[in-house]
Structure formats: structure tokens, C-alpha cells
Amino acid sequence: MSELTRSIRRGAVGLGLFAMVTAGVVGVTHSLTAGRIHDNRLASQYQALGQVMPAELHDNGLLDGAVTLPGAEALGQPGPFTAWRARREGQVSAVILPVVAPNGYSGDIALLVGIAADGTLTGVRVLSHRETPGLGDKIEARKADWIEQFNGLSLNNPPTGEWAVRPDGGTFDTFTGATITPRAVVGAVRRSLEYFAANRAMLLDRAEGDTSP
Template sequence: MDNPDSTRSSVLRNSIILGLFAMATVGLIAITQQGTAERISEAQRRVQLSALNEILPHEQHDNDLLADSFSVDDYPHLRLGAPRDAYRARQHGEVVAVILPVVAPEGYSGRIDLLVGIYANGEVAGVRAVNHRETPGLGDKIEIGKSQWVLEFNGKSLSMPVPENWAVKKDGGEFDQFTGATITPRAVVQAVYQSLEYFAEHRDSLLLSAEEPTNGN
């Protein structure tokens, strides 16, 4: 017959071992998740910074765009759904342009996240897609690495072209659509126009030349 004390001791020992193993596993998973989250965050930061510097190259500003950020949250125009960072570009302390986040929710495969740079005079400095799920080979032509299409927005404003021409050519507007993919460019054109409307309505506050932040706030 087994010794009851020996059996209890064995069960206790196995329970302790299993408990330690479980704690070690949970700890390893937590460390892995934290490391993965940090890598994802850093990758997103690099993508964001690359897009910002493509829209407004270094020679057009003398400040750190990522550090000179402020929060915006305007559903009717920017369609964000939650506060997001926008950025001010400065030359000698004066705000010369802003870069606004805007969402085109009506993309073929869902929302398209954009950054739209707008000079102080209301002209588009540049547009970049920073996140989307559009069809490879069709809708993904909104990416600068796949097509030069987004460059069509450079220099445009609320009055150039006139409002009724802020549409793809299939809808009687000025902007090209993609062969086999009209929904994606149509959504982006509308989103860029709405970002210009937002800028026009909030121009004074967006161009407020407060002292450039030094701590990223």
C-alpha cells in the first residue's frame, strides 16, 4: 500500500512544479508580447516619419515634425472616430504647413488612413496612404511606391479645381481613376477634399505659431 504522506508529498511537489511552469510561461508570453508591441510601435513610427518627410521634405521645414504634434478629432471632415496626431511644419518658428490625418471610410476593402499636408496658403503639399487593405495591383496604387497617382493632389486647393471637379473623371471630375478600380481613388479624392475643408474652417488655430515644443507634447 502506498504511503499517504508520500503520495501527498508527490502531489504537492508536482503542483509546485506545474505552478512554477505556468508562471514562467505567463512571464515569457508577457515579455514576448511587450517586445512585439514595441517593435510594432517602432515600425509604425518609422512609417509615419517616412510619410511625413515625403510630404514635407527637410528643406521645407527646420523642426522635428513628430515632436511638433497636436491632437485633432473632427468626425464630419476628417472622419477619424477618435483623436489622432496632426503635425506642424515650421521655418524659423513660423508655421508654414500642417499635416492632417484623415480617414476615407469608403475604400473598396474598408477604411484608408491618409496623411494630407497643407501649406499655409491652403494648397496641398502632399498626400500619403499610411494604412489600407485595398486590393494588390488595383487599389494599392494609392501607395507612392506602387504609383505616382497621389502626386496629382500636389498644389491643389479648394478652388483649384473648383468643387464640382473634385471627383474622379468617371464622375465628371479632374482626377484619374485606376483601371478596374474606381472606388478606391473616389474615396481618397473625397477625403483629401474634406481635409482641405477642415483646414479652411480651422486655419487660424492650425497655424497658431506657439513656441515649438521640446518634449513632444
């Protein structure tokens, strides 16, 4: 066997061993970190849910209240999606809906909208967006308190015709130099309330016609 052939074989064996070791290291690293990553994701998700759902409205774990709902165009959800039911003493007291506003200045704005059984908003938070830093990003709770103004409002408070930003004749403020972003969020929240009103029994897991709070 020529020296060249032996050299090629040694190189191939070396590469093979290197690949096996690398795969093993990756596998071990994944097994050691997968659980931590999963726990961190759950913690982050639970934190977001808790920001739109006051603790006094539920005695269940919000993540345990996950439910799959059919697609809803009003919420920007074309296919089945996950929502969450808050329960108190076994009865659904509120829901948290994931909502997508497709008409932001730079694309989709993903929201969480909490709605109590009586139709009032318990909170709204922005999960993700690509709006302009310093302008449209004021929809984030950590950047400004603008998003807090939805707390306690309902489909009739303000009246339906006033569920819009001020430049459109509504009651909600915009940001200097940024109207499209708050307009998209206000519209998405309004549609969430309309969806809730039209699907209240399903969302609250109650019989049709049950209007109890």
C-alpha cells in the same frame, strides 16, 4: 502521505516553477525589446510624415509638432485626434492631417494629408487600406505614382467642381476596373482642403484674420 499526494504536490510545484520562469523570461524579453519596438514605431511614423512634408518647409522635428485637435467629421475623426504642425523659424508653415475615407471599396482608407500654409497640398500618402490587390491598391505610392498627382494642388486648383474622378465629371483618373477606391481618396483629400480652409487660423496657430503665408 500517500505516494499519489506527493506526486500531485511535486507536479504542482513544478508547474508553479515553470510559470514563474516563463513569466520572468517574458518580462525580460519585453524589457529588452520594448525600447526597440517604440523606436521602430517612431521611425516608421517619422518616415510617413516626411513623405508628405518636404524638408524645406520645416526646421523642427515633425514628431515634436504633434498637437491634439477636436474631432472632425470631415476628416473621418469622430473624437480628438493627433495632427502635426511643421514649423520654420518658429512659425507654423504647414500641417499634416490624418484622414479616414470611410467609403473605400473594402472599407476605411487611412491617409496622411500635408497642407502648406497657403493651402496647397504638400503630399498625400495612404497609411492603411483593404482594397483589392492589383486594382485598388494602386493608391499606394509603392505600387503606382497615382497618389503623387495631388502635390501642389489646392481647393481652387482644380476648381471645386472638378475635384472628382473623371467618371463623375472631374479631372482625376481612375484605375481600370476600380473607380470606387480613387473616388474615395479624391473625396477625402478635397474634404481635407475644405477643413483646412475653414479652420486655417486654428491649424496654423494664428490669430483670426491672419492671411499671411
